[in-house]
Amino acid sequence: MYDYRYEPHRLIFMIDNKSFFASCESIRLGLNPMKSVLAVISRQPDSSWSSGLIMAASPLAKKKYGLHNVMRARNLPSKKDAPDLMLVDPHMNLYIKRSMQVLDIFHKYAADEDIHMYSIDEGMIDMTNSWKLFGDDPYYVARKIQKDIHDTLGLYTTCGIGENPLLAKLAMDISAKHRESMIDFWHYIDVPDTIWRIPKLEDVWGINTRTAGHLRRLGINNMYDLAHSNPEIMKREFGVIGEQLYAMSWGVDRSIIRNKYIPKAKSYSNSQVLNRDYYDQRQIEIVIREIGEQVAARIRAHDLRTGKIGLFIGYSFDSIDLDHPRGGFNVQKKITPTNDNHDLTTKLIALFRSKWQGQGVRNIGIDYGDLSPDTSQQFNLFVKPDLQVKRKTLDKTVDNLRKKYGFSSVVKASSLLPGATAIRRSKLVGGHNGGNAYE
Numbered sequence: 001m002y003d004y005r006y007e008p009h010r011l012i013f014m015i016d017n018k019s020f021f022a023s024c025e026s027i028r029l030g031l032n033p034m035k036s037v038l039a040v041i042s043r044q045p046d047s048s049w050s051s052g053l054i055m056a057a058s059p060l061a062k063k064k065y066g067l068h069n070v071m072r073a074r075n076l077p078s079k080k081d082a083p084d085l086m087l088v089d090p091h092m093n094l095y096i097k098r099s100m101q102v103l104d105i106f107h108k109y110a111a112d113e114d115i116h117m118y119s120i121d122e123g124m125i126d127m128t129n130s131w132k133l134f135g136d137d138p139y140y141v142a143r144k145i146q147k148d149i150h151d152t153l154g155l156y157t158t159c160g161i162g163e164n165p166l167l168a169k170l171a172m173d174i175s176a177k178h179r180e181s182m183i184d185f186w187h188y189i190d191v192p193d194t195i196w197r198i199p200k201l202e203d204v205w206g207i208n209t210r211t212a213g214h215l216r217r218l219g220i221n222n223m224y225d226l227a228h229s230n231p232e233i234m235k236r237e238f239g240v241i242g243e244q245l246y247a248m249s250w251g252v253d254r255s256i257i258r259n260k261y262i263p264k265a266k267s268y269s270n271s272q273v274l275n276r277d278y279y280d281q282r283q284i285e286i287v288i289r290e291i292g293e294q295v296a297a298r299i300r301a302h303d304l305r306t307g308k309i310g311l312f313i314g315y316s317f318d319s320i321d322l323d324h325p326r327g328g329f330n331v332q333k334k335i336t337p338t339n340d341n342h343d344l345t346t347k348l349i350a351l352f353r354s355k356w357q358g359q360g361v362r363n364i365g366i367d368y369g370d371l372s373p374d375t376s377q378q379f380n381l382f383v384k385p386d387l388q389v390k391r392k393t394l395d396k397t398v399d400n401l402r403k404k405y406g407f408s409s410v411v412k413a414s415s416l417l418p419g420a421t422a423i424r425r426s427k428l429v430g431g432h433n434g435g436n437a438y439e
Contacts, residue, residue: 004188010128014160014168020121021056027154038086050074113258126257161185166253191251196224271365277316292345305337307370314363
């Protein structure tokens with residue numbers, strides 16, 4: 001048996017908003033998320049429901065009609081066979097707002113550095129240092145958080161508790177959702193009765209279909225087999241990932257949420273060759289903003305800030321001076337360290353306007369250097385602190401949404417910021433407007 005004496009023994013809560021998108025839509029329509037029969041469909045504007053994909057379905061819709069995410073809407077049961085099934089368009093701004101409100105509730109129970117938003121609908125909280133402030137038993141504290149979220153927002157949540165993030169995640173995914181309380185606690189000592197009894201490799205977080213197939217070719221068909229495999233063979237077959245898989249089968253995870261990883265890279269950058277020559281200033285600046293936000297999301301993912309921004313603009317061939325065949329400009333600027341989308345894109349646009357003189361643009365590149373750990377909240381004296389906090393929270397929430405559904409799932413989401421001078425409606429893939437008709 002593995003010796004867990006030297007492993008971290010913490011108290012981690014992994015909390016998932018049950019059928020998040022469908023629950024948000026049910027509440028918006030005045031329905032109980034656990035009793036509604038509803039599916040959220042992604043489709044092109046003004047197209048029929050059958051042309052779309054199911055983004056989410058309520059628990060009852062899944063149970064009654066076997067719906068699942070990314071299922072083709074054309075495979076839905078007919079209106080005759082499912083008269084109570086309601087189809088709605090997604091409202092991404094609503095989901096982002098609710099995710100931010102859930103995060104606000106998390107902050108009531110733990111410090112910011114002990115909270116990690118894993119995705120738009122899942123969050124991890126290290127309650128090691130704070131749980132005793134709210135009750136005498138971890139189950140009671142988890143129930144208190146569940147009730148707080150439900151009473152405030154109407155959302156139902158599942159909570160996995162573990163002695164490390166891995167155990168908490170597996171407890172939530174595998175067993176908590178099947179319990180009436182929607183809470184379960186996995187300990188190291190329970191590994192033979194929990195992790196080893198997971199029959200299907202693909203049910204384990206971090207093991208995809210391809211990896212599971214490779215494991216089966218090695219004669220490893222379940223988590224018990226994985227735990228009793230040869231670690232050297234695992235390392236030879238999968239490299240570092242093989243060591244991680246072996247550790248996972250024993251419930252070992254040494255990561256600490258507040259100990260942020262700082263990469264060795266000295267800068268992060270991204271560039272794009274445009275599909276045509278751009279002469280319109282507004283269109284060029286939109287591309288600069290999008291690339292700037294992509295790179296900003298990468299540094300935020302590593303809890304870093306940048307103290308130097310760089311902008312490269314390459315001109316189109318039609319704009320190049322024959323005496324200067326490498327037409328364009330490359331400019332850098334030192335800034336107050338930040339990872340805020342608004343601050344960074346505003347400065348990038350200012351750099352662009354200071355150098356560009358109307359030439360056709362074909363290449364755009366952005367670089368963030370002079371990286372430093374984002375260990376404290378930096379405030380701009382000329383912007384209200386509460387607005388800066390909301391910007392930071394919004395950036396993280398949108399990052400998680402893009403990570404889960406792709407960067408283009410949210411192109412703009414600044415309309416959530418209170419006090420914004422211009423309301424910009426979110427531009428989403430498919431251009432959804434919402435509705436609840438059943439065709």
